[in-house]
Amino acid sequence: MSNIREVARRSGVSVATVSRALKDPQMVSPQTREKVLKAVEETGYRPNLLARNFSSGKSFAVMVLVPNIANPFFSKVIRGIEKAAQDQGYSVLLGDTKGEPAHEQFYAGMALTNQADGLIQLDSRYPFAEKDAAVAASIPMVNACERIVDDDRYPVVELDNCGAAQAMARHLVELGHSRIGVITGPLKSPIVRDRLAGFDEELHRHGLALNSQLVVNGEFTMSSGAVGAEKLLSATSAPSAIFCMNDEMAIGAIHQAKKMRLRVPEDVSVTGFDNIEFSQFTDPPLTTIDQPAEELGRYAMETLRQMIDGKPMKSSRTILPFELVVRGSTGRCQD
Amino acid sequence: MSNIREVARRSGVSVATVSRALKDPQMVSPQTREKVLKAVEETGYRPNLLARNFSSGKSFAVMVLVPNIANPFFSKVIRGIEKAAQDQGYSVLLGDTKGEPAHEQFYAGMALTNQADGLIQLDSRYPFAEKDAAVAASIPMVNACERIVDDDRYPVVELDNCGAAQAMARHLVELGHSRIGVITGPLKSPIVRDRLAGFDEELHRHGLALNSQLVVNGEFTMSSGAVGAEKLLSATSAPSAIFCMNDEMAIGAIHQAKKMRLRVPEDVSVTGFDNIEFSQFTDPPLTTIDQPAEELGRYAMETLRQMIDGKPMKSSRTILPFELVVRGSTGRCQD
DNA sequence: TTGAAAGCGCTAACAT
DNA sequence: ATGTTAGCGCTTTCAA
Numbered sequence: 001m002s003n004i005r006e007v008a009r010r011s012g013v014s015v016a017t018v019s020r021a022l023k024d025p026q027m028v029s030p031q032t033r034e035k036v037l038k039a040v041e042e043t044g045y046r047p048n049l050l051a052r053n054f055s056s057g058k059s060f061a062v063m064v065l066v067p068n069i070a071n072p073f074f075s076k077v078i079r080g081i082e083k084a085a086q087d088q089g090y091s092v093l094l095g096d097t098k099g100e101p102a103h104e105q106f107y108a109g110m111a112l113t114n115q116a117d118g119l120i121q122l123d124s125r126y127p128f129a130e131k132d133a134a135v136a137a138s139i140p141m142v143n144a145c146e147r148i149v150d151d152d153r154y155p156v157v158e159l160d161n162c163g164a165a166q167a168m169a170r171h172l173v174e175l176g177h178s179r180i181g182v183i184t185g186p187l188k189s190p191i192v193r194d195r196l197a198g199f200d201e202e203l204h205r206h207g208l209a210l211n212s213q214l215v216v217n218g219e220f221t222m223s224s225g226a227v228g229a230e231k232l233l234s235a236t237s238a239p240s241a242i243f244c245m246n247d248e249m250a251i252g253a254i255h256q257a258k259k260m261r262l263r264v265p266e267d268v269s270v271t272g273f274d275n276i277e278f279s280q281f282t283d284p285p286l287t288t289i290d291q292p293a294e295e296l297g298r299y300a301m302e303t304l305r306q307m308i309d310g311k312p313m314k315s316s317r318t319i320l321p322f323e324l325v326v327r328g329s330t331g332r333c334q335d
Numbered sequence: 336m337s338n339i340r341e342v343a344r345r346s347g348v349s350v351a352t353v354s355r356a357l358k359d360p361q362m363v364s365p366q367t368r369e370k371v372l373k374a375v376e377e378t379g380y381r382p383n384l385l386a387r388n389f390s391s392g393k394s395f396a397v398m399v400l401v402p403n404i405a406n407p408f409f410s411k412v413i414r415g416i417e418k419a420a421q422d423q424g425y426s427v428l429l430g431d432t433k434g435e436p437a438h439e440q441f442y443a444g445m446a447l448t449n450q451a452d453g454l455i456q457l458d459s460r461y462p463f464a465e466k467d468a469a470v471a472a473s474i475p476m477v478n479a480c481e482r483i484v485d486d487d488r489y490p491v492v493e494l495d496n497c498g499a500a501q502a503m504a505r506h507l508v509e510l511g512h513s514r515i516g517v518i519t520g521p522l523k524s525p526i527v528r529d530r531l532a533g534f535d536e537e538l539h540r541h542g543l544a545l546n547s548q549l550v551v552n553g554e555f556t557m558s559s560g561a562v563g564a565e566k567l568l569s570a571t572s573a574p575s576a577i578f579c580m581n582d583e584m585a586i587g588a589i590h591q592a593k594k595m596r597l598r599v600p601e602d603v604s605v606t607g608f609d610n611i612e613f614s615q616f617t618d619p620p621l622t623t624i625d626q627p628a629e630e631l632g633r634y635a636m637e638t639l640r641q642m643i644d645g646k647p648m649k650s651s652r653t654i655l656p657f658e659l660v661v662r663g664s665t666g667r668c669q670d
Numbered sequence: 671t672t673g674a675a676a677g678c679g680c681t682a683a684c685a686t
Numbered sequence: 687a688t689g690t691t692a693g694c695g696c697t698t699t700c701a702a
Binding site: 348349350351352355362363364367386389390391392449 | 671672673674675677678679680
Binding site for chain 1: 682
């Protein structure tokens with residue numbers, strides 16, 4: 001691989017001039033530029049960005065910590081991050097953490113060794129190891145789709161989770177449902193608590209309340225949705241509607257309901273959250289909350305970029321709007 | 336951020352010794368190591384890997400070109416790649432190409448600027464720009480899940496696509512189907528042609544043949560599966576079974592069949608390919624081909640690693656085994 | 671076992 | 687507008 005010296009030699013100029021001709025064309029004379037570009041052409045020269053980055057002290061890469069890359073919602077967020085990153089000359093390092101602290105710490109650590117200029121955490125845990133906390137304080141990080149528990153030092157880009165849960169509650173109440181079950185995500189997640197709170201609040205507004213017997217814990221997976229639905233639907237007074245906190249669990253819940261010979265939505269309404277593409281193709285299609293996944297990603301990346309560039313960065317909180325998408329999985333309460 | 340000189344100063348040794356103490360502990364005396372580690376502890380020193388990588392001339396990163404990160408099959412492959420990469424001290428750069436040459440060239444170009452030591456291409460196109468082909472010849476690359484069209488210079492890690500399609504054909508024939516439709520992927524893809532060939536071959540073995548009227552083109556998306564199914568099922572002599580070349584299209588096809596008031600599998604059997612998790616939760620659950628997605632990824636990464644390390648690398652071809660997974664979406668032909 | 675020093679390829683400050 | 691050169695933080699060769 002040819003280097004900048006080689007190009008300099010061939011074009012009869014100094015390495016500095018080559019560097020300028022490539023990075024800042026208007027700083028060199030047209031003839032010089034010409035010569036340099038010709039030499040670049042001949043040698044097939046490509047600058048060694050490893051050297052450039054090292055020299056500039058930046059990697060121009062960001063690390064994305066994602067709890068589960070196989071979740072299509074996160075895929076879309078990542079896509080948004082990547083688009084924005086590319087626009088800004090950054091590359092995206094992928095850290096699939098499976099929600100495990102050890103993985104998070106491993107990947108977050110890459111920012112401490114200058115392999116990434118910043119982090120986007122899509123989960124709710126502070127990703128650095130305790131012993132690294134001091135050094136880590138200076139690492140730019142943005143929290144998207146989630147909020148890091150007990151830590152408001154970092155900018156957050158999230159959905160109006162509370163409002164979305166309210167909208168969903170209102171939708172179900174308007175359909176006449178009063179015994180409503182919920183399959184939550186992991187309760188340590190702040191957004192799960194937001195959704196639960198919003199849902200409950202809206203029920204109260206209608207003279208109803210969450211029945212704690214009808215709130216079961218899920219893991220954001222289809223199988224946990226099925227398990228949760230089984231619990232709910234086999235209870236003595238089963239709910240007529242189930243609010244699942246993501247689409248995967250809703251898919252699992254519908255599957256389970258059918259297995260139990262219940263019709264959706266006639267016997268039980270089921271809702272999701274996220275509006276992944278699959279939710280249009282379930283039977284019946286899923287009533288859900290659309291999250292602007294790519295937007296969330298893009299905004300997170302843009303925010304991170306500003307932190308990296310040293311823009312004064314208060315711990316901001318950006319709320320993106322949701323949209324209630326009503327499809328066939330919810331219907332009038334038939335009790 | 337403290338650097339190696341700082342640590343050297345504090346521990347009263349040279350930078351070279353610090354470097355050795357950290358990378359090659361047995362090269363320094365125990366006492367020295369002790370001193371160095373103490374200084375590391377005190378300063379919270381983390382080596383600047385940007386510098387290390389630059390110095391060593393390697394990025395210790397690999398670029399993964401993925402046509403569609405929102406496809407759960409690819410997510411799983413990436414997961415396998417990432418696990419293996421981590422084991423080997425490599426990081427994973429993500430390049431979501433959407434199948435577009437411009438994106439592929441952009442991301443592949445990162446290997447030319449030393450931002451990645453190698454590439455894993457999950458699509459069937461030679462990813463470099465024509466003008467870069469000469470320089471690119473020395474870039475380690477592995478092709479996984481697909482085969483680059485007209486180019487056998489690179490190792491390939493793939494499924495026994497032909498055999499899988501045969502197994503699926505056999506399954507359908509054994510159920511009594513003879514009018515079988517196919518929804519393919521993009522025909523420029525070699526593996527699509529493999530599957531088509533295998534499927535056809537097996538039909539012939541049973542005295543049947545593919546009817547070109549019943550072969551429609553899909554794009555590996557749910558909506559294209561629905562469109563394809565509509566074409567097939569509204570034909571004058573509609574097929575009693577449809578072989579879809581991935582699970583998404585099968586999900587779209589089932590959706591469409593139901594929309595047309597056809598029962599699956601009583602009126603039409605539908606099969607998928609990939610065995611993504613969603614395929615267990617469709618109604619009915621999908622008969623499909625299980626691909627060892629993580630294994631494919633892991634093997635690709637390991638192969639790439641060997642190329643990067645300069646192991647002599649003939650253009651190998653690794654075939655991983657499939658498994659036919661029979662679920663409820665296929666049944667006896669009722670004609 | 672350890673230290674001194676060259677060098678990786680580039681950028682940028684300084685000089686011309 | 688262009689050249690000279692120091693330096694980024696580390697690894698590694700060579701010498702001691």
